[in-house]
Amino acid sequence: MTHPVYSYSLCIALPLMLFFGFYFIFAPVPDKAIFGNYLRSRRIMGAALLLLAANYAVHFFAEIRFRNVNAAILMNLSTYFLCYWLFSSALTTLLDRFYITRRRFVVHACQWLLFTALSGVVLLGLPDGLIQKAGLLVMGVWLVAYGLVLARRLILSYRRAVRLFDDTRSDDVGAYIRWMSVFTYWAVIFGVGCGLLTFLPDEYIYIWILSSVPFYIFLYYSYMNYLLFYEQVEQAFESEMPLEEKNMGEVLPEEEHELPSCYVEIGEKLSAWIESDGYLTLGLTLKDLAEISNTNRTYLSAYIKQTYQLSFREWIASLRLEYAKRMLLQNPELTIADIAEKSGFQSASHFIRLFKENENCSPARWRKNESE
Known part of the structure; x- marks a missing residue:
């Protein structure tokens, strides 16, 4: 029995996974000490991608899905559990460089081994039937709960970082790490979806493979784009984190x-x-x-x-917006870009976005309405 769509989908996903994984691990970064944590995070993510690529390779070359369905499901569950930890660790360490510790590593490694062993007992040791299905349900709930706990920890770290930046910086530094929040919610949906899709009938399993392509392209793009802003974000962390730690006590x-x-x-x-x-x-x-x-x-x-x-950033932004309004009325010859620059905003696009949020119209329209 042949499954061409399934094979073609693996042919699309596998090369991308290998490229992303090896690039994340071996591609250079600027030769500055401050990029050490970024490189560590990217290498952990690269290891996760190569692990998934190895999973795809076994599916493609050994056709394990069609030789032994239970063995394929076991491999998928074990891979997902480990990748949940690697993905969350890679992102969380960008927000908390002290997140990865030896104790935490040992705890999660033991959880992965236990999960894999029990999944093996359920899938390979129990006969097909109600008991096995109940056991699979338990393992599925465990996997989803584990992923949600890791996602929650990452989101809390993200919100803590954004709150720190908003309380201490006038520029919207939090915008540079917003992709982590987007990716985390997407990862939760994708991760849970993959856990469910692995139980699909054979003729529909290609959906599980193809759904990963845009997900990992977004991850690759986000990491590469973040490299442009990482130094600014890390400097903000280094200069302001002592204040936050003091305030906590x-x-x-x-x-x-x-x-x-x-x-x-x-x-x-x-x-x-x-x-x-x-x-x-x-x-x-x-x-x-x-x-x-x-x-x-x-x-x-x-x-x-x-x-x-208001937070410090919001307060400064409100002062700058009021100044910009005065400039819009008093200096009609100035462009929106000129006013944004003179008002202290990061860029014209940033100024326009904030202005629309506060006035429900663009600066140009506001100027026209007020001048009439």
């Missing part, structure tokens, strides 16, 4: 019932700073403003949150 002023006496002084200094248009400075950080105001970063951050109900 102390009671912030925003949690107190009364405003500290220093808040009055902070408010006066910020008012003078706003009057001087200090918020237009490119790349402004909470640390910079704290030094300008001669105050503590922790209290400054808490003051901004409690007074304006």
Whole structure:
């Protein structure tokens, strides 16, 4: 019995998997120490891709799916379980360089061995029937639950990083890591889907193979694109993480019932700073403003949150938007790009996006409406 569609789908997926895997492991990165963690993450991801490629190769060359279905399902389940850990580790280490420890590695390796052994007992040791189906259901629930736990940990790390950037940087640094959130949700859907698709009848199993192609292309593109911004993100982590760790162990002023006496002084200094248009400075950080105001970063951050109900980034963006509005009306000869640059935004596209979110129309239309 031949299955040409199944074979052709493997012919498409397997070369891509091999290319991505070897590229992630062996392709060079800029010769700077700061890229060490990025390279480690990419190599872990490359190992995961090569593991999946090996799985595909066994399916393609040995046609295990049509020789022994239970053995094929066992191989898939074991591969997915291990790849869940590798995928989540590769991404989480980009957000937390201390995530991978020897103890955590041993724990997950033991879980994988136990899962594989029990899956083998269910698929190869139990006779076909209700008991085997019940056992497969248990293993499937275990696999999905494991993946969800890893995904949740990654999403929490992502949100923690975005919150850190929003509280300390005026630029939208969080936009550079947003692909991790998108990929994680996609990976959950794809991973659960693959677990279900592996039980499809033989004539439909090609769907499982072809569905992986866009998924891994997006992963490859995201990693390559992130290389352009990684240094900026990592520098933000290095400069601001000590502040976050300090805040985790102390009671912030925003949690107190009364405003500290220093808040009055902070408010006066910020008012003078706003009057001087200090918020237009490119790349402004909470640390910079704290030094300008001669105050503590922790209290400054808490003051901004409690007074304006905004993060540092949102607060600076609101000041810049108000400045841009004045520029739009007072300087009709200036282009939108010129105003975006003079108002301290990262780019014209970033300015237009924020303006639309706040005013529900583009800067050009707003200027026209206000001028009429």
